[in-house]
Amino acid sequence: MREYEGGIAAVGTGESRLGRDDVERAARRLAGRVWRTPVVRCDRLDALAGTRLWLKAENLQRGGSFKTRGALLAVERLAAAGSRGVVAQSTGNHAIAVALAARAIGLPAVLVLPEDAVPTKIDLIRETGAEIAFAGTVLAERTAMVERIQELRGYDVVDPYQDRDVVAGQGTATAELIAQIAAEGSRLDAVVVPIGGGSAIAGACLAAAGEGLAVVGAEPDAVPAFTAAVRAGEPVTVPAGHTIADGLRPDRIGSLPFDLAHRTVASVITVSEGAIEDALRAALLHARLLIEPAAATALAAALEHASSFGADVGVVLTGGNVEAGLVTSLLPGAGVPS
């Protein structure tokens, strides 16, 4: 790999560089406005993993995912600059987060979703009163729709992967995890984060800078966009296979997250659909947490590999917006109430 090309030093001009400072600033702006989600321990998951797991339960976050963090900062910045409305594309959780932030701040919002977006996420957006537009199933179709709406309405785009506030805001989840574990007198050897468009892993890399812990990514076998980008040396569009991890369906990593993360991540683990299902079920029945398949992808990677990362491994459970029908289909045979 050529030195510094695409690395942090090459991210835009001096002002657009991002570092741990930006995550700390984001955390101060978010204090008291998003939940400080708990870190959950579970003896049975530790036994399965063969090491101690510290689960950052962002499935319990407002709006049901960690995306609430970055969107709030970005929409607030745009509102302060006189925005007349916002538009964002997303597989779902960033759209929910933008819709909630726009409602809180009093801006109109249009959210562009794939046609196969999960109904739970669509419902959460509808509850806010925001407009929804559907556009195909792959990232390029959604971004084209966003550009059209931006032109027609004069709305500002809240990009889920390229926005500095979004990436720094997402990093606060990992920063909080690190601080919460320090408060317990422990420290992490590694943190495992799922990779969709890349904001979670990029934020985690910023938050972990100088903390001496390995950042590990997890993505579905079916959509290995980060793995492909690392091989190519730059973001590339991968053929999108089907994954139940709807939040990890983006078929291309954002260039900002790739630049921030690709040299910092210790490794990226690709996870089978069966392992994602098993992890979702284990989180529910052992840790009593409902998580969505994207979060289960990170947990699956941790259950399989965490013992090789060290004695204390964090897992960012990014969200909990999952279809009841999917949960039902993954549980042991429906029985009669006892």
Next chain:
Amino acid sequence: MREYEGGIAAVGTGESRLGRDDVERAARRLAGRVWRTPVVRCDRLDALAGTRLWLKAENLQRGGSFKTRGALLAVERLAAAGSRGVVAQSTGNHAIAVALAARAIGLPAVLVLPEDAVPTKIDLIRETGAEIAFAGTVLAERTAMVERIQELRGYDVVDPYQDRDVVAGQGTATAELIAQIAAEGSRLDAVVVPIGGGSAIAGACLAAAGEGLAVVGAEPDAVPAFTAAVRAGEPVTVPAGHTIADGLRPDRIGSLPFDLAHRTVASVITVSEGAIEDALRAALLHARLLIEPAAATALAAALEHASSFGADVGVVLTGGNVEAGLVTSLLPGAGVPS
């Protein structure tokens, strides 16, 4: 009601009286040995309740319920006194807790369960290697079996309702909740706790003493043992109707919990089976927490009545040991993974 008869002042001799001090002592003994479970907030549940709910997530406790607290203290006390083994009856969670404590301390244990105990709870006990004996479906059948085992084996009984350490230990869940909310700069107007044999509500009354908050009990319509005891002025056995809240099936309140709680509780709400089911589903889909029906009974009471209790209402979600089949049966129609 005749003054002081059956009240706190009448509980046994001076040494067997219980107070807030005992809960604080129990909390110090438990520190670092049970999870300090999180207090979870959820905007959608707040909207349903019409007030702020603070959910003490003891479903995330070791062993899957708050019973781990009291059992650890009681088994430890018996072991220190030279016990050769312990025996306990329970609908499930106290048995799990005693089995885990006995294994940790290295004592043999026999757990007496009703024949309709839920399989999840039976499995958790089996995992510890403890012995299980089944005895009928009502409390009197289980206590008779406990006495037989006590005589045959010379084991010590860990009573789920009458043991001082158990009641004080259970109280630490509410004490922690009060402290956690104080740390956020808030304070509770009320706390809602489910009533089975009575250790949770008695512990809550001890923990809440002098804190200026109302303690509210919740029990199933089908087994209103506390309501009947209050009417009778003493514990009475009620005809046990069927409830999905297996943890609340004891058909008689323990005399110690009754003495501690019956003049302190602000009110007791009886809850329909349908409301218990709705609350379990709401906890899962809105708060992303898997709770068992006993905990859902408290949540159901809070969703229906908390707005009349004040602006800040705690709910002790006592456990999360629930059948997968029951969860499946309560979720909206099983669908195809999207």
